[in-house]
Amino acid sequence: MGVSFLKEPGIEKSEMIAAWPGIGNIGLIAVDTLRAMVEADQFAEIEPWDFFYPLSVTVKNGELASLDFPASRFYHKRIGEKDLIFFIGEQQPAHEKKGYQLASLVLDVALRYGCQRVYTCGAAVAPIHHTMRPKVWAVPNKTGLLPEVKSYPNTVLLGEIEGRSGQGSVTGLNGLLLGIARARGLDGISLLGEIPVYISQFPTSYPRASKSVVEVLAHHLQLTLDLSNLDNLAGQVDETIEKIYEQIPPEMRQRIDQLKSVGVSGEEAQGPITEDEKRRIVQNVDEFFKKGGKA
Numbered sequence: 001m002g003v004s005f006l007k008e009p010g011i012e013k014s015e016m017i018a019a020w021p022g023i024g025n026i027g028l029i030a031v032d033t034l035r036a037m038v039e040a041d042q043f044a045e046i047e048p049w050d051f052f053y054p055l056s057v058t059v060k061n062g063e064l065a066s067l068d069f070p071a072s073r074f075y076h077k078r079i080g081e082k083d084l085i086f087f088i089g090e091q092q093p094a095h096e097k098k099g100y101q102l103a104s105l106v107l108d109v110a111l112r113y114g115c116q117r118v119y120t121c122g123a124a125v126a127p128i129h130h131t132m133r134p135k136v137w138a139v140p141n142k143t144g145l146l147p148e149v150k151s152y153p154n155t156v157l158l159g160e161i162e163g164r165s166g167q168g169s170v171t172g173l174n175g176l177l178l179g180i181a182r183a184r185g186l187d188g189i190s191l192l193g194e195i196p197v198y199i200s201q202f203p204t205s206y207p208r209a210s211k212s213v214v215e216v217l218a219h220h221l222q223l224t225l226d227l228s229n230l231d232n233l234a235g236q237v238d239e240t241i242e243k244i245y246e247q248i249p250p251e252m253r254q255r256i257d258q259l260k261s262v263g264v265s266g267e268e269a270q271g272p273i274t275e276d277e278k279r280r281i282v283q284n285v286d287e288f289f290k291k292g293g294k295a
Contacts, residue, residue, distance in 0.1 A: 003109055005044045009076040011113035014083040017217065018106060019121045020092045020173050024206030026193040027121030027174065028088065029230075030213035035086040037225055040075035046105055048072065051093045072102070074109055079221060085113060092173050103177045107184055117187040120174040121213050124158075124192035125200045129260040130241050134194035134209040136216050139170050141178045141188035149189060152216050158192070191216055198256060198285045199241060207234040252284055 019031035048069035056068040070091035077084050087106050093099045110118060124137040136155045140146060149157060158170075170178060170190045181188035193209025211230045218225050245253065259281075 003044050003046055003074075003105060007043050009041075009043045009083075009113070011076060011083045011085070013114040013116060014076075014085050014110070015117045015119070016085040016087060016106075016110045016115050017119045017121065018087040018089075018173075018177060020089040022092075022172060022174070023123035023125065023200050024193075024195045024204070024209060026123040026195060026206055026209045026213065027191075029205060029207055029210040029233075030121050030193065030217070031086060032088055033210065033227075033230060034214055034217055034225075035075050035077075035088065038077045038079060038084070038223075040077035040084065040086050042073050042075050044074040044109060046072035046089075046102065051098050051102055052091055072106075079223070082221065083113070084221070085110065085115065089173070099173055099176055100180070103173055103180050106177060107180055107186070110181075110186065111184065115186060117189070118177060118181045119217065120170075120177050120188070120190045121217075122170070122172070122174040122190065122192050123200070123206070123209065124194050125197050126194040127259055128194055128196050129257065130196045130199055130208075130238070130245070132196075132260065134206075134212045136212050137192040137194065138216075139178065139190040139192070141182040145187060145189060153219055154212055155191075155216055196259070198281060201285060202241075202244065204240060205233075205237060207237055248285065248288060252281075252288065255281055256285075 017031055017034065019027035021028050048071070051072075052070045054067040054069055058066045058068070070089070072089040073087070075086040075088070077086075087109075089102075093102055107115075107118070126134075126137075128134065133154070136152070137158045138149045138152060138155050139158045140149050146157070149155065170192070174190050174192075178188040178190050191213050193206070193213045195206045195209050199206060207230050211227055211234065214225065214227060214230065217223075248256070
């Protein structure tokens with residue numbers, strides 16, 4: 001179990017941006033899009049044998065030829081005076097202990113190259129409508145980061161969201177990496193793009209939220225980016241979502257449409273919609289599609 005280095009990138013002080021697959025693949029799409037746009041080069045990868053089962057097995061002439069494992073790769077790019085390390089994992093370990101070991105290896109590499117801060121990126125399941133611009137929920141691992149995070153565009157602190165009483169959680173490796181980073185003396189911030197609570201039930205990506213996350217990272221890095229590719233991808237996904245949405249009975253759509261007036265602060269411009277009603281919307285939509293799209 002370890003890290004295989006393809007080359008030494010010559011980094012002394014850096015920041016890391018990490019992502020894995022998750023709901024809507026919001027974080028994964030965001031980080032991989034940013035990595036590709038700045039043309040970061042791969043320099044290392046985590047050996048997969050102790051963390052994952054093979055995705056596929058190739059047999060030639062009756063003999064085992066190769067095993068295809070999920071990749072966990074590190075990339076580097078120097079932007080101005082800042083060195084960036086991107087970590088992109090194609091899968092999260094199924095067991096908690098393996099997740100802790102993988103996250104520790106990721107931070108071993110970060111600390112090897114003088115990492116000062118770690119960003120993790122993922123999804124925030126939220127009571128919003130799919131036509132709304134997704135906000136980004138932010139979770140810093142240190143109190144001293146709060147003023148900076150509050151200055152980010154289109155961003156709200158998880159602890160300040162209405163109805164959460166200052167509480168919240170970040171699941172999976174996003175939260176685990178944030179906690180281990182704190183224990184090892186690193187600043188950490190988790191950026192979670194909003195996905196409508198009913199869309200989170202669908203097996204689809206949600207690039208609208210990925211764009212919101214990229215915009216926050218670009219603000220921090222002082223980058224001007226052309227995000228038209230994400231806009232085009234979001235447009236294609238929007239068409240799919242609308243086709244699914246049209247299958248939902250009108251009375252159910254009417255209740256869902258009330259989410260258009262619900263902001264992340266919980267303020268509502270139209271009729272009230274309670275937490276129980278929000279849960280009922282999700283349950284009704286889920287049951288509707290479990291029945292094959294029949295009311």
